Amino acid sequence: MPMPRSRVGRLSIGAGLVAGGCLGFLPILGFWMAPLGLIVLSHDLAFVRRRRRKLAVWWSRRRRN
Template identity: 75%
Template sequence: MSATEKTFGIDPASGRLKLGRVSLPMPRSRSGRIAVGGGLVAGGCLGFLPVLGFWMVPVGVAVLSHDLHPVRRARRRLSVWWRRRKG
């Protein structure tokens, strides 16, 4: 894998959400991505129920961060904090 290959986030060329080795199709429209991301975050808050899970929150934040600047900023700050903490 090259250093420039994106492994996290929405790939603008293919329009797919990449999470490491997993690649999922995403809507091309901004409102569609916001609806999917909001639905994932809302479903993740109900993670104690069967079928839904807490894994949905970070995936929803990744989808929302593509279109919403405040979410992108918060995700980036968390990413930098986590890297400094682990590194």
């Protein structure tokens, strides 16, 4: 699924997914939405991108050992 070209579109989709992930106990919404929203937000927000990169480095080191 292609990402929207506008920054506002990406931010609104990412924020909506994170908000929907917080309501994961409801039937249609799920906890899977929060990490997906953070990935979408990491394209535009530097502090989310740094956290995602640290997690990726930690995960690769963990898998290597």
